[in-house]
Amino acid sequence: MKKMKKVAAAVLASTMVLSLAACQGSGAKTETTAQGKTEAGSGETGKTAETPGTGGKTKISITFRDGGSDALKNWFEHAYETYDKKDSIELDIAPITASEGDYFAKVALALQSADTAPDIVCEDTFQLPSDVAAGYLTDLSGYLKDYKEWNDGTYYGPLVDGVTYSDGSVYGIPYCTDTRGLWYNKDIFKAAGLDKEWQPKTWQEILDTCKVIKEKCPDVVPFWCNSGVASGEATSMQTYEMLLYGTGEQLLDENDKWIASSENILKSLNFINTIYKDGYGPSLSKVLNGEAGNIASREYLPGGKLAISLDGYWMTGNYKETGSAPWPEYKDKLGIAAMPTSEGQKPGSITMSGGWALSIPQLSDQKDASMDFIKHCMSYDIYLDTIIAQGNIATRTDIAADPTYASQPFMEKCTGFLSGAFYRPRNSQYSTVTTHIQTMVESVVSGTSPEDAMAQYKSDVTNSVGADNTVTK
Amino acid sequence: MNKKSSRLFAEARKSVLILPSMVLLLIFFVTPILLTVYYSFTNLALSGENAKQLKFIGLSNYVSMFKDRTVRISIVNTLVFLLGSLIGQQVLGFLIALNMRNRNRIFRGIVGPVFLAGWIMPEVVVALCCSTFFGDEGTLNQIFSFFHLPTVEFLFAIPMATVILANIWHGTAFSMMNFQSALDGVPADIEEAAKVDGAGPFQTMLRIILPCIKNTIATNTMLNTLSTLGVFGLIYMMTGGGPGTKTLTLPIFMYRQAFISQQLGYGTAISMILLVIGIVLSVFYTRVMRKD
Numbered sequence: 086m087k088k089m090k091k092v093a094a095a096v097l098a099s100t101m102v103l104s105l106a107a108c109q110g111s112g113a114k115t116e117t118t119a120q121g122k123t124e125a126g127s128g129e130t131g132k133t134a135e136t137p138g139t140g141g142k143t144k145i146s147i148t149f150r151d152g153g154s155d156a157l158k159n160w161f162e163h164a165y166e167t168y169d170k171k172d173s174i175e176l177d178i179a180p181i182t183a184s185e186g187d188y189f190a191k192v193a194l195a196l197q198s199a200d201t202a203p204d205i206v207c208e209d210t211f212q213l214p215s216d217v218a219a220g221y222l223t224d225l226s227g228y229l230k231d232y233k234e235w236n237d238g239t240y241y242g243p244l245v246d247g248v249t250y251s252d253g254s255v256y257g258i259p260y261c262t263d264t265r266g267l268w269y270n271k272d273i274f275k276a277a278g279l280d281k282e283w284q285p286k287t288w289q290e291i292l293d294t295c296k297v298i299k300e301k302c303p304d305v306v307p308f309w310c311n312s313g314v315a316s317g318e319a320t321s322m323q324t325y326e327m328l329l330y331g332t333g334e335q336l337l338d339e340n341d342k343w344i345a346s347s348e349n350i351l352k353s354l355n356f357i358n359t360i361y362k363d364g365y366g367p368s369l370s371k372v373l374n375g376e377a378g379n380i381a382s383r384e385y386l387p388g389g390k391l392a393i394s395l396d397g398y399w400m401t402g403n404y405k406e407t408g409s410a411p412w413p414e415y416k417d418k419l420g421i422a423a424m425p426t427s428e429g430q431k432p433g434s435i436t437m438s439g440g441w442a443l444s445i446p447q448l449s450d451q452k453d454a455s456m457d458f459i460k461h462c463m464s465y466d467i468y469l470d471t472i473i474a475q476g477n478i479a480t481r482t483d484i485a486a487d488p489t490y491a492s493q494p495f496m497e498k499c500t501g502f503l504s505g506a507f508y509r510p511r512n513s514q515y516s517t518v519t520t521h522i523q524t525m526v527e528s529v530v531s532g533t534s535p536e537d538a539m540a541q542y543k544s545d546v547t548n549s550v551g552a553d554n555t556v557t558k
Numbered sequence: 559m560n561k562k563s564s565r566l567f568a569e570a571r572k573s574v575l576i577l578p579s580m581v582l583l584l585i586f587f588v589t590p591i592l593l594t595v596y597y598s599f600t601n602l603a604l605s606g607e608n609a610k611q612l613k614f615i616g617l618s619n620y621v622s623m624f625k626d627r628t629v630r631i632s633i634v635n636t637l638v639f640l641l642g643s644l645i646g647q648q649v650l651g652f653l654i655a656l657n658m659r660n661r662n663r664i665f666r667g668i669v670g671p672v673f674l675a676g677w678i679m680p681e682v683v684v685a686l687c688c689s690t691f692f693g694d695e696g697t698l699n700q701i702f703s704f705f706h707l708p709t710v711e712f713l714f715a716i717p718m719a720t721v722i723l724a725n726i727w728h729g730t731a732f733s734m735m736n737f738q739s740a741l742d743g744v745p746a747d748i749e750e751a752a753k754v755d756g757a758g759p760f761q762t763m764l765r766i767i768l769p770c771i772k773n774t775i776a777t778n779t780m781l782n783t784l785s786t787l788g789v790f791g792l793i794y795m796m797t798g799g800g801p802g803t804k805t806l807t808l809p810i811f812m813y814r815q816a817f818i819s820q821q822l823g824y825g826t827a828i829s830m831i832l833l834v835i836g837i838v839l840s841v842f843y844t845r846v847m848r849k850d
Binding site: 186193314369375514520521527544545549 | 604605608609625693694711714798799800801802803804814817818819824
């Protein structure tokens, strides 16, 4: 017995020592890779990053969100394969697998330390102002002086504005944009006896259509919009802001104050409330799920279980041969209608537009090399391939004119939505306010009255941005 | 003289031996706590202007916390979750331990590990198991539909009860083991004597067994309280605090504020409530124990 105890003690003690040693080992490892960001190329170690080409390769790490599609990874890999500086540069593809909200938190944490900051980071343009204000990103203006396509108007003007901070400096190269609308399954419309070419003129017409579908096709979910906290920004932008901006109101008033409470907020929430109260929406367990967006676009809509989905153009990326849910007939079975304004008032229909950009963290030690690689990623041929694979709208006007790109189903119509599109506030507080919007929408969906939800939103927003930055209408 | 110096030497040796653990505690336990207290008085943020310059903002996080309705909701949710888990885990754990008493080794050998399985599983696995069990097309609903019963969206219709059940499943074995060893310590002769004096099984339980294991009940309650207050992964994975705020407990609300809304300072202020609840309850339990 005593001997057993001794043995046990010895085993425990050695485990402890080993685990401590392991901790130290991994710690030391991260330090070396981070400090030098250098990988021994031909057996020589200890070369620093500043001396590329003398045996060590310069290492560029690139971070993006892995949302279950390989499109971004393929883009960077393909770009690297065709890169003429491949011999002196090594690419470290380091995706973050996380929900949207967690992605921004992880990136913000990573950008705070030179040990963890990547050299290129994919930033959603709504998060950009906040990260710039925090000093996390590099001002690219200097690097852009000799970037021909940037200066000759190849990039769309509003998207250039989207990555330009209030001081006029540029903090990212936009690589995709999007528009939103009402996608509908024509087979279901036919079965419900509705016209296959559908364009509602008011919110009421959407509800009326839902009613017909519910009566004629009781097994089908009539309407799906992102509604939960777990869907993150999709809930704010694809659902709430598409509604709110359709009432004629925006998130900020003309004096750049956050509107915390108004008739139009209530009107938008009431629309969402009606969808769920009248049984036009999906079950809560589906729509409040973190996978909600994918369930709708990859499973329900192509499977004939969903009639109308309020979603973005990128959704069609799923249906391509290379996509996550190939749907060969999507060109004919799917329809797109513009989202109408609340009562059909001018301009008749609306869309929100956003997008993502490639940025260089402030703490990157390979800014020149990174910028060069970004330019290569955005070069015509490579960018054309990826933007088609991503199923997104291009940020370069010359790509927009490319026949392969322009002939994609729905492309013309969705690009057409861009003129007159609204963009989210370029305000560093947006990234916090948007989370309060998501909470507000989810609480309406799960049974809180729109009035109470708005009251909570008001208190949350006031709390976050300060009472003097909010107004009540 | 000699005696004195040898005692001094012994003391010194003790201090030297204890020093490493004290230093470790100081670095990894005391410092973070003090930092948390400090940060709760600042505007610390994950991103935005506030991330650039840390400012001392006095009590303003606390002031907005007391105005925040969601804080109140999550305190209530936390207490409901705590109470439900405590009662469930302890009553169930006690009953299992009692029934396993005086059974043969084979019975104990089979039943014990079955309950232990829920406890040794990592929280994430428990959450996954329970999500698939209580899910819309999960095991439980499959069983329901097999018997032609209506299916229930457990995670949405009764979310709080569902996460409490999951936590009970996860934690019962711990109480069971505590009670098992306590029951083994109840002297058999007292029970025997009670029986001879004509006490029924109910009376024996109330007058003999329960008083004997009173201290175990109190310790067990305290340990369970502290571990239940900190439950995050289980709820976060099963419901994410939703739908709405129905399972929003303090740890989840804190996480949302700190990392999703990127207001770290406010998040740490919320964590202070958790700390206070933990301290108050611990003091309460130790007082109750000391009384005897």
